[in-house]
Amino acid sequence: MPELPEVAGLAAFLSTRLSGAVVTKIQITSFAALKTADPPYSALEGREITGVDRFGKFVCLRTDGMCFVFHLARAGWLRYTESPSAAQLLLGQSNIAARLGFARTGPDAHIGMDLTEAGTKKSLAVYVVRDPMQVPGIAALGPDPFHPDFDVRTLARILASSRQQIKGLLRNQNAIAGIGNAYSDEILHAARISPFAIASSFDIAAVEVLWEAVHTVLGAAVTEAVGKEPGELKETKRTQMRVHGRAGQPCPVCADTVREVSFADTALQYCPTCQTEGRILADRRASRFLK
Template sequence: MPELPEVHGLCTYLDTQLNGAVLTSVRINSIAALKTADPPYTALEGRTIRGVRRFGKFICVDADELFFVFHLAKAGWVRYTEHPSTATLRMGKSNIAARLLLHRGIDDTHIGLDLTEAGTKKSLAIYVVRDPLDVHGIATLGPEPLSPDFDVEAFAGIVRSSSQQIKGLLRSQAVIAGIGNTYSDEILHAARISPFAIAKSLDEETVGRLYGAMQEVLVGAVAAAAGKPSSELKDTKRSNFRVHARTGQPCPVCGDTVREVSFADTSLQYCATCQTNGKILADRRTSRFLK
């Protein structure tokens, strides 16, 4: 799933490419992906793009005060081209959920933007709204972790008040915006904390270390994504993993084997030496988790 760094990179890239372009055609190929009906998506046509910005993991395209908002979910992505196909999309017959066609007058370039989603479980969501806050997922977001006013004291207040396991807390969009399964693994490894530690049990020094790791990991990933076109962002993300999606490989810090705990529809990766004092977490949902 694209998370804060990749979504930030996508928004920055799309803002550069689309700003000032006119939306000439909006085609929705997956009715299930479209979550709003008023205003109709066709109202976007003929409008000029004024900017692209991020809210958590949501991408918001400003089209003259109507907003095309989308969430890429677990398997969605954006395919950008300056040689777009004008072929008719067959409803439900491809992995393309939506296609936007634009014309950038400053250099007379025709642009195509496809929202794609792999796999059979479809979760990609598209909204056309008059205000980004009309999207419930945006209205209920927690603070941005890289915001200047989200300091260690603000973070500590969140942690101290929660009985959640710290992995789940970091992933909760209503608590902190933009972090998902991938970067919570990476942050907890960098902070040397068990994914199943209870948030409010962490002492002041550990919370400070976790905050520092969050900043370091996210800032580094945002910097790595900067300036990359959408076609390169996935590979850039994978190339910087230390534990996530590296089950069975050596930990780059201590050399121990990276281990995994699997759940019904997801998994996490961790290093026992770095994070759990050498204790191996049982790989089943009913484990007695390490605190």
């Protein structure tokens, strides 16, 4: 799943390629992905892209008076081309959920963008709105980690108001925008905090450590992502992970074996020595330890 750094990379890439381009064609081939009906998506055709913004894990293509917003969910991705096909896509006949064509001046005047989604569980979402705040997921987002108002006191208030385990809270988009399964693992490892720690139990010293880890981990990942093409971002993310997706491998900090806790549809990874005082977390949702 693309998270804040990868979405920031996509937004930066699209901004350099699409700003000033005119939308020439939109094809929606998965109507399950289209979440809005008014205005119609065809109303975007003929409009100029004036900017590209990121809201948490959402990307917003702005035009004069209208926005095309998308969320790639777990298995979605973006494919950009400077040799777009003119073929008409058939409804539900490929992994392409939406295709946009653009025209710009200069070389490679015609460019294209596909939103694709692998697998059978379809969660990719597309919105055509007059204001991005009309997208429910954007309107409900918590503070962005890079917003100037997201300081230690803000994080302390968020944690103090929740009895949730810190791993789940970091992934909660209504609490903090943009962090998902992978980067929550990485942040907690950097902060040396158990994923099962209860958010409201943190004292101010622990909040400061967590706040610093959020900015260090996400900041480094954004720096790596921005400037890369979409096709490079997945591998860039994978190579930057220290514990996420590395169960059974040595921790790069202490060389202990990275462990995993599996749930019904996801898993987390952590280092016992760095995060749980050497204790192995039980492989179930309850925050108990194996004896």
